[in-house]
Amino acid sequence: MSTAAAGATHPTYGNWRRPRRAGLGPFGLVGTVGVFGGLIVLLLISLASLVAALVALIPMGLLLLPLIVRTQDGRNLYQLLALRVGWFRRKAKGAHVYVSGPLSHRPGGRFHPPGLLGKVDMAEGRDAYGRPFGVLHHKGRNLYTIVLGCEPDGGSLVDPDQVDVWVASWGDWLARLSHEPQLKGASVVVETAPDPGTRLALEVLPQIKAGAPAVARAVMEEVVESYPSASSEMNTYITLTYGIPDGTKRGIEEVVTDLAIRIPGLLAGLIGAGGGSAAPLSAEHIAEVTRVAYDPEVAPDVLTARATAGGTGLEWADAGPASAIETVGAYHHDSGVSRTWLLTLAPRGTVRSSVLRGLLEPTSGTRRKRVALVYRPIDPATSARIVEADRRAAQFMATSGRGMVQARAASEVRAAEQTAAEEAAGAGLIEFSLMVTVTVDSADRLPDAATAVRNLQASSRVSMRAADRMQAAAFTCTLPLGVLPWENVMLPRELQEAL
Structure with a gap:
């Protein structure tokens, strides 16, 4: 959660914080229950034999010790072990290799997207203004995703007051997501890539007259050839993923009609937050974005087809790669090799609105880059419980510590109090x-x-780690297709938080 600090000319933002994990120290709730349960068992055993209690203490300590050792992002040794075991199991079954197409063993002979997208279907509808929009149906979780495309206004040559208004409007749009019925999650995907020059060539070259002077013709041709090397294309997508109420059966047509009603209001909020020209993406456009992500070499062909024929006619069933191989630290797919990094620590302290600018800008030497901000809105009732529990935990730590620990805990109390006050005011x-x-x-x-x-992490003041042994899933999560990480886990989210 972010808030604007007092500042007339250069507003700052911050106060995002990770909720405290319930439990005793680093043990977590599950570890704390294990500690107290183990103590009770040891006391009962000691009544019969002290030697037996000492012997039982050794395996119990070995079971609880991995819960204490944690990485920077809060994972314990059991979670790291589970990640490695899952990778070895997938590799043993050959699930890290994907082959599709007419010569593969997959039914249908088409190029369906792999992995988490294997059970996703596409439907299409029209909103209140008659614009087509695609709806991705995640059948495994019974979730529905719509994708909105926008062209945000740049921050260059814009007054700081206007930027502050945009940030406030964006925060208000995110806050309203908590009241969006059955919304499970949202994401913002900013994709950058070198400009192939296709659109410029299609716009300029046909305008050159046959009888034009040779010098003028040479100048225009040189501009078309050299300009793309210093430019790039940037695409911004907003995905919104909805669920179905428990015990409710709804057909795809009814869901599409419901989403069509919501799209105009969502787009109006994005435009007010500096989103520029915003519109829903059609099913064909979503398939094209997916196809280019898996095979970057076809990007110029897709742009040419859009400019000359108005579209590619690509269907969702043919948007995937012909082959893909996942390794420990990379994901090989058609004409590209990708690696994904995950956030471990948000920028500490206060930051300005441009803190992520370097991370979002194009990076030389890369074929494509996607930065995905994933959001999980929390309903107002749950928000109140979280902030109050966090506030009580911070106060307890402040009163039980000493010296430097107490000073840091006092800062935690101030942050928790501010969060509670903002939540009570309607944030x-x-x-x-x-x-x-x-x-x-x-x-x-x-x-x-x-x-x-x-280098980009340092300029953006964030800490990230490579998504080793889960590169395929992480690659899919950065696509603008509404794949939510917390909806695709084996253990329930509540149990994971308790660990």
Whole structure:
């Protein structure tokens, strides 16, 4: 959750914080229950034999010790072990290799997207203004996703007051997501890539007259050839994923009609937040974005087809790669190799509105780059419980510590009090994370891409780690297709938080 600090000319933002985990110290709720349960068992055993109690203490300590050791992003040794076991199981079954098309063993002989998108279907409807929009149906979770495309206004040559208004409007739009019925999650995906020059060539070259002077013709042709090397294309997508109320059966037509009614209001909020020209993406456009992500070499062909024929006619069943191989630290797909990084620590302290500008701008030496901000809105009733529990935990830590620990806890109390006051005044509470996917031409370019991402982390004041042993799933989550990480896990989210 972010708030604007007092500042007339240079407003700052911050106060995002990770909710405290219930439990004793680093153990978490499950570990705390195990500690107290183990103590009770040891006391009962000691009544019979002290030696037996000492012997039982050794395996009990070995079971609880991995819960204490945690990484920077809060994962314990059991979670790291589960990640490695899952990777070895997928590799043993050959699930890390994907082959599609007419010569594959998959039924239908088409190029359906792999992995988490294997059970996704596409439908299409029209909103109140008659614009077509695609609806992705995640059948495994019974979720429905719409994708909105926008062209945000740039921050260059814009007054700071206007930027402050945009940020406030964006925060208000995010806060309203908590009141959106059955909304499970949202994401903002900013995709950058070198400009292939296709649109410029199609616009300029046909305008050159046959009898034009040779010098003028040479100048225009040189501009068309050299200009794209110093420019880039940037696309921004907003995805909104909805669920179905428990015990309710609704057909796809009814869901599409419901979403068609909501789209105009959502677009109006985006335009007010500096989103520029915003419109829903059609089913064909969504398939094209997916196809280009898996095979970057076809991007110029897609742009040419859009400009000359008005579209490609691509269907969702043919938007996937012909082949894909997942390794520990990379994801190889058709003409590209990708690596994804996950957020471990948000910018500490207060920041300005341009804190992520360097991360969002194009990066030289990469084929494509996607930065995905993933949001999980929390309903008002749950928000009140979270902020009050966090406030009580911060007050307890402040009164039980000493010296430097107490000073840091006092700062936590002030932040928790501010969050509680803002929530009581009507502000929304929302969980967020950030993911970055960089696609290069070959695996030899990955070290250079990793160095570039590390430099961008420093300028954006964020800490990230590579999504090793889950690169395929992380790659899918950065696509503007509404795949929510917390909806695709084996353990319930409540149990994961308790660990």
